[in-house]
Amino acid sequence: xxxxxxxxxxxxxxxxxxxxxxxxxxxxxxxxxxxxxxxxxxxxxxxxxxxxxxxxxxxxxxxxxxxxxxxxxxxxxxxxxxxxxxxxxxxxxxxxxxxxxxxxxxxxxxxxxxxxxxxxxxxxxxxxxxxxxxxxxxxxxxxxxxxxxxxxxxxxxxxxxxxxxxxxxxxxxxxxxxxxxxxxxxxxxxxxxxxxxxxxxxxxxxxxxxxxxxxxxxxxxxxxxxxxxxxxxxxxxxxxxxxxxxxxxxxxxxxxxxxxxxxxxxxxxxxxxxxxxxxxxxxxxxxxxxxxxxx
Numbered sequence: 645x646x647x648x649x650x651x652x653x654x655x656x657x658x659x660x661x662x663x664x665x666x667x668x669x670x671x672x673x674x675x676x677x678x679x680x681x682x683x684x685x686x687x688x689x690x691x692x693x694x695x696x697x698x699x700x701x702x703x704x705x706x707x708x709x710x711x712x713x714x715x716x717x718x719x720x721x722x723x724x725x726x727x728x729x730x731x732x733x734x735x736x737x738x739x740x741x742x743x744x745x746x747x748x749x750x751x752x753x754x755x756x757x758x759x760x761x762x763x764x765x766x767x768x769x770x771x772x773x774x775x776x777x778x779x780x781x782x783x784x785x786x787x788x789x790x791x792x793x794x795x796x797x798x799x800x801x802x803x804x805x806x807x808x809x810x811x812x813x814x815x816x817x818x819x820x821x822x823x824x825x826x827x828x829x830x831x832x833x834x835x836x837x838x839x840x841x842x843x844x845x846x847x848x849x850x851x852x853x854x855x856x857x858x859x860x861x862x863x864x865x866x867x868x869x870x871x872x873x874x875x876x877x878x879x880x881x882x883x884x885x886x887x888x889x890x891x892x893x894x895x896x897x898x899x900x901x902x903x904x905x906x907x908x909x910x911x912x913x914x915x916x917x918x919x920x921x922x923x924x925x926x927x928x929x930x931x932x933x934x935x936x937x938x939x
Contacts, residue, residue, distance in 0.1 A: 668937035669865060669915055670699055671925065675933045678905040683709065684924060684935070686915025687801040688862040690788035695863060696801055701938060709908040712809035713900075714802055716818035716825055721803070726822075733826040734778050740834045742772045742779070750842045754779070757845040761786040776837035777830050780844060787852055791859040805912045819896045819913070828888060862915060890922045897927030904933065 669686040683705055685696065696702060706712075720726040736742070743751060755768045761783055771779055806816045830837075844851055860866075878885045896913070903909060911924070918924050925935045 669696075669918075670702070670938045671918070672936045672938055673904060673928055673933050674936075675905050680710075680905060680908045681708070682900075682904045682907075682909040683911065683938075684918055685805065685910065685912045686918045687805075687912060688859065688915060689800055689802055690785065690792055690859070691801060691862055692792055692794065693799065693801060693804055696805070699938075706805075706808060706812060706814075706910065709809075709814065709910040711815040711817065711907060712806060712910040712912060713817050713819050714806055714912050715914065716820055716822050717816060718803050718806050718818075719816070720822050730822060730826055733830045734774055736773055736775045736834060742768075742774070742776065742838075745776070745834055745838045746842065753845045754841060757783065757848050775830050775834065776841040777832070780837070780841050781829065783844070784855065787855040788859055790852075791856055802912060805910075809910065814910075819899060819911075820892070889917065893917055893922055893924055893927060897924055897931065900924070901928060901931035901933070904928075 671684040673682040673684060674680075685702075688695070736745075742754070746754065751768075758766075758768045758771070758779070809816050896911075896917070900909065900911065913924070920926065929935055
């Protein structure tokens, strides 16, 4: 079976997996015996704010909740000191820099793709000390910007929803820590990361087509299309899907099912985490909640 490509793995975090027929991104969550109403909002981490700002009910819903949870508390991303502390996750060991783990031919293939997406503004040599997955994630982000060229990364849906909640005086938290996400993305064996990066850049046209289709599918709330794309990718490496999507969903459901009966919570996570047999919606439903699509 084909290895789960590095770019697809990055896209799983940027876009999430999807596996349901409902074209929805906002849901109400209720449980009998509790007067607390919570909500799930699915995001695309690189989509424009207009996607959620078009939901007329959202401002009043934000006022009604007690707190907001994102995948992580993104305030750390505005703190230069905190970001410096996480640099160690991104750096490859001295004996495993990109020029040491790739052959000259493989390095040339990565350089060709890198130059195409950066316009040559950032030479690949500047990235040699970074882990291969860092490069894969950056390419995935640059691909998304082809679909949303006007997007300011600091004004993405996830960051903005957390900022808006804070402005309303709502506590903001993360379902995961930054350490957890950094480990998930960048602490796999360097050899595995390098293999995924090389496989990606040798099939770049297909990868770009999938990335663009995923982005457009979110804009259209076309969950069926996302399902078609992601199931093909998931089949290539069930282990990666388990690590990056399903086990995380299970952890989130456990926490939320304990907190939601006593507090109204807005949950803002990648849209693909919501549907499917082990998605957040199904998990909360199995825990006795009623989950109703709003928009």
